Amino acid sequence: MTEFIDIDGSILEGGGQILRISIALSAILGVPVRVSKIRAGRSKPGLASQHLKGIELVGEMCQARVRGASIGSTEIEFTPGPLRGGQYEADTHTAGSVSLLLQAALPCALFGAAPVELQLRGGTNAAMAPQVDFMAQTFRKLLNRFGADFEMTIHKRGYFPKGGGHVSVRVSPVRYLSGVDIMQGGRVTAVQGASFVAGNLPLHLAHGMADGAKEELRPVCTKIDIKCYKEDRSVAPDNCNGINLWCTLASGNILGSDALGMRNVEGRAVGRAAGMAMRQDLIVGACIDEHAQDQVIIYMALAEGKSSIRTGFVSRHTKTAMHIAEMVAKVKFEIYPDSTLRNQNIIECTGLGLTNKHLTPAQ
Structure with missing residues (x-):
């Protein structure tokens, strides 16, 4: 049995x-x-x-x-059974997040026998999930630290309640993942971002979101560049507005934040929400943002050697991810409050050092 x-x-x-x-x-x-x-x-x-x-x-x-x-x-x-390469499709037929589909499939693709191409359909910018822009701009660079990568193409945007977005992701397998040391912060070199509207929404709403984000971020950074634009109707025919921010620290570490518009919420307030989230991470000296915390746990568990990340508040999502990783992968995570800096925590794990058994030595 x-x-x-x-x-x-x-x-x-x-x-x-x-x-x-x-x-x-x-x-x-x-x-x-x-x-x-x-x-x-x-x-x-x-x-x-x-x-x-x-x-x-x-x-x-x-x-x-x-x-x-x-x-x-x-x-x-x-x-x-054994992981394979090849082409795979998934369609939520709702505004369900394609980013969450990618969260499940991406680590599997990295340990497969051959390259994988994913055709994912659903919501590209959905509430209660990372926007695909966060995955492309922020999470991809974090994954690079583990020695892995992916390519993403956004063919069509999908918003609540219709969905209908289409994203393709290409992934090449790795022999192993490297442990990461994401402990050094440093000054903010720049904050970049994209503030968008789609469908029938006016462009000035995008400028309002950008202004709100800048209000929150000016006390911690003077170099802020947020592009404001309206999505082409051929890519995004339905109504939506949102903002994505990412900032680079002197150490090379990257932090991200985002926010989506809601009915009867002014654009400036949407931008302030995204700006405030990033500002809080910068104030406490986090080297990884709260949205990426839980996503890196599976990679820490699988990686070779010890991984350490410095962050602020450890979210319930992150604690859940650690608990499941400990149960299935039989690794141990530790959370240490930093003794010298307030509101900072260090998450550590010595990973499995898993080798991709599907790859030949020549690959």
């Missing part, structure tokens, strides 16, 4: 992140997992379309046997 690692899907943050990390680590390490009580505390418990499509996508990449993969299911069993 197959021996599963049993995971409580209601623990800590209790959301879809538990599924994404559990399934990804299962596929990469070749260990079966059973996730129960899926999203038990949510208003609509069980698998939604976005979660189901992520499971199906990773399942196809590793030829998994999956039980319980249906809308509303509160328990799944996932028994992986």
Whole structure:
């Protein structure tokens, strides 16, 4: 009989992140997992379309046997086979985030046997998830620190409630991931950003978001360059507005933040929200932002050697990611409050040093 690692899907943050990390680590390490009580505390418990499509996508990449993969299911069993390269598609048929689909599939693609091309459809700029711009501008550079990379092309934007966005991602496998030392901050060399409107929304709304962000960031940086633009209707026919910010520190580390517009919320307030989030990270001296914290946990767990990151407040999402990584990958994470600097924490892990068994020595 197959021996599963049993995971409580209601623990800590209790959301879809538990599924994404559990399934990804299962596929990469070749260990079966059973996730129960899926999203038990949510208003609509069980698998939604976005979660189901992520499971199906990773399942196809590793030829998994999956039980319980249906809308509303509160328990799944996932028994992986070998990871493969090739072309794969996933469509949420909603505004479900393509960035969250990528979170599940990207680490699997890195440990496959050949290059992977992903065709992902759904929401490109969705609430409660990283915007694809954050993945391309900020997270990609963080992933580079581990010795990995991906290429992203945005073919069409998809917004709430229709979705319909289309993003392609190309990934080449790696032999192993390198541990990271993201501990040095330094002065802010520049803040850059993009403030956008789409559909019938006026361009002055984008300028209002940029102005709001600048108001928050001027006390910590004088060099701020935020591009304001209106998306082409052929790429983004529906209404949406939002802002993405990224800043580079003297050490080379990068921090990001973003915000999406909402009905009856003025543009300046949207920009201030993104600017304030970045300003808080800069004030406490974080070297990695709160939005990227939880995303790097799986890579720290798999990497060779010790990884250390300096951050501010450790989010519940990050603690959840660490808990699942410890259960499935059998590694240990530690959080140390910095004894010399207030409001700073250091997250450390000695990773598995996993070698991609699918690659030949010549690759």
